[in-house]
Amino acid sequence: MSEDHKKQLEQQLWNIANTLRGKMNADEFRDYILGFIFYKYLSENMHLYANRLLAEEDIKEYTQIDEAAAEGQEYLNAIRTEAVETLGYFLKPSDLFHQVALRGASQAEVQGEDGAESLATEAQSNFILEDLTAILRNIEQSTMGAGSEDDFEQLFEELDLTSAKLGRTEKDKNTLVAKVLSHLDKIDFKLEDTEADVLGDAYEYLIGQFASGAGKKAGEFYTPQQVSMVLAKIVTTGKTKLKSVYDPTCGSGSLLLRVAKEVKQVSTFYGQEMNRTTYNLARMNMIMHNVHYSKFDIKQEDTLEKPQHPNLKAEAIVANPPFSANWSANPLHSNDDRFSAYGKLAPKSKADFAFVQHMIHHLDDGGTMAIVLPHGVLFRGAAEGLIRTHLIASCNYLDAVIGLPSNIFYGTSIPTCILVFKKQREHADHILFIDASQHFEKAKTQNFLRPVDIDKIITTYRTRSIEDKYSHLASLEEVKENDYNLNIPRYVDTFEEEAAVDLGLVAKELQGLNLEMQETDAVIADFCQQLGIDAPF
Numbered sequence: 001m002s003e004d005h006k007k008q009l010e011q012q013l014w015n016i017a018n019t020l021r022g023k024m025n026a027d028e029f030r031d032y033i034l035g036f037i038f039y040k041y042l043s044e045n046m047h048l049y050a051n052r053l054l055a056e057e058d059i060k061e062y063t064q065i066d067e068a069a070a071e072g073q074e075y076l077n078a079i080r081t082e083a084v085e086t087l088g089y090f091l092k093p094s095d096l097f098h099q100v101a102l103r104g105a106s107q108a109e110v111q112g113e114d115g116a117e118s119l120a121t122e123a124q125s126n127f128i129l130e131d132l133t134a135i136l137r138n139i140e141q142s143t144m145g146a147g148s149e150d151d152f153e154q155l156f157e158e159l160d161l162t163s164a165k166l167g168r169t170e171k172d173k174n175t176l177v178a179k180v181l182s183h184l185d186k187i188d189f190k191l192e193d194t195e196a197d198v199l200g201d202a203y204e205y206l207i208g209q210f211a212s213g214a215g216k217k218a219g220e221f222y223t224p225q226q227v228s229m230v231l232a233k234i235v236t237t238g239k240t241k242l243k244s245v246y247d248p249t250c251g252s253g254s255l256l257l258r259v260a261k262e263v264k265q266v267s268t269f270y271g272q273e274m275n276r277t278t279y280n281l282a283r284m285n286m287i288m289h290n291v292h293y294s295k296f297d298i299k300q301e302d303t304l305e306k307p308q309h310p311n312l313k314a315e316a317i318v319a320n321p322p323f324s325a326n327w328s329a330n331p332l333h334s335n336d337d338r339f340s341a342y343g344k345l346a347p348k349s350k351a352d353f354a355f356v357q358h359m360i361h362h363l364d365d366g367g368t369m370a371i372v373l374p375h376g377v378l379f380r381g382a383a384e385g386l387i388r389t390h391l392i393a394s395c396n397y398l399d400a401v402i403g404l405p406s407n408i409f410y411g412t413s414i415p416t417c418i419l420v421f422k423k424q425r426e427h428a429d430h431i432l433f434i435d436a437s438q439h440f441e442k443a444k445t446q447n448f449l450r451p452v453d454i455d456k457i458i459t460t461y462r463t464r465s466i467e468d469k470y471s472h473l474a475s476l477e478e479v480k481e482n483d484y485n486l487n488i489p490r491y492v493d494t495f496e497e498e499a500a501v502d503l504g505l506v507a508k509e510l511q512g513l514n515l516e517m518q519e520t521d522a523v524i525a526d527f528c529q530q531l532g533i534d535a536p537f
Helices: 003-020 026-056 070-086 097-104 129-141 170-185 198-214 225-235 254-260 276-288 331-335 352-361 382-394 451-463 476-481 503-531
Strands: 109-111 117-119 241-247 265-273 296-300 314-319 363-374 398-403 416-422 430-435 441-443 446-448 471-475
Touching (some): 003 026, 003 170, 026 070, 026 097, 026 129, 026 198, 026 276, 097 129, 097 170, 129 170, 225 314, 225 363, 225 416, 225 451, 241 254, 254 265, 254 276, 254 314, 265 276, 276 296, 314 352, 352 363, 352 382, 352 416, 398 451, 430 451, 430 476
Parallel strands (some): 241 314, 314 363
Antiparallel strands (some): 109 117, 363 416, 398 416, 430 471, 441 446
């Protein structure tokens, strides 16, 4: 998609967001807009699929089927069987997004099938809330008994069309929802263009906007694209295909999908998310990026307390877990295979290393994992120090430590780092340290990694090159001498030596300034004498 088209799309989406702005906060209207976008995607995908099935029939267009006629019902039953098997769900013609948007339009411009602008009249039945509620429920019910049932279960539960936040009266709610649908109806997501990802761009743009606008709460489910790109490029180094990729704190799923952009094929996506709303977003995100329902397995539960993929060994693992989160640190976990070998559990108030241990447990022998964490994990002692020592001295799993700039995550300004782990390291005699903390660009209140900054990190990681004040290869003995403290300045010296000062030259400059001041004082004294006033010195 061209930059102009992308900007136009973003403007259209922002206009839609403004329709709901003021009525609810950012993360609430996020749920509505993204839910409606998902409904639009399902409708357009269903429409295209049905038309392909009908290509050999007398009926060339899905919406021409007479749903009330016996012949029409036969067509619909046959299409339903094929659609549920292939797409995972079914929508009849009258339930398609465009048809509902047209029915909801009243005294508002709508786009007709022929591309012409037309005005809906009050004579039309334009109350769509009940129909829309039933349609969304029917989509979920169409998957019952099918392989896609778990992936569609309660997927639209955040779209509460009875909420008072949409309006005081039913008419007010209907008007607002109809307006949003009408706006969305005019956006062409170009689903037939396999090279374009208009829908994905729209979805990620909105998620990013809501994360930046809603602060810490939204930041829990969104990793800035530049950081996602670094993680994805690291875990796909040397790979063109992946059997599996796993994110134990997957949020909206964008990080998993970013990994897929770096390789030709990912066989299966695995993810777990504790927050119900963002769990739903992740499933929607997968489907809207054309990941077949049989190729992803996203679960909703607390990853540390109730892991949902006990036998998983993933080829690539990426994560941006909540920084220094609380967890139970229940003594029973000491017998859990994920934690038992370390002798200590991560502190109750800092679950960072618990996530690391969980991910390493699920990492395949030939795989790579990359995790974003706060800098404290590099040097904090006690239980964390023991776990860190075990990972390096006993396991030798740590492959690289990458320091990132501060203030690049929504909702927190703390500096962060990326830890890279491998169970079978090609360079087992050293650990790569990269200090990328000073390589960024500032935009308003947020810092971000530029393409050149990302390229520098990835090139340095892949070539394991040494650069003064940027990267260093630390031997295991050097790390041991530092008592397994990984604080980056211990390994990458970024000290800038100040230029030598010529004190003789400075003395001469001061003497010159003193003479100038004496001459100026004499001139001022002369003026004061002429004016008959005392000099100020």
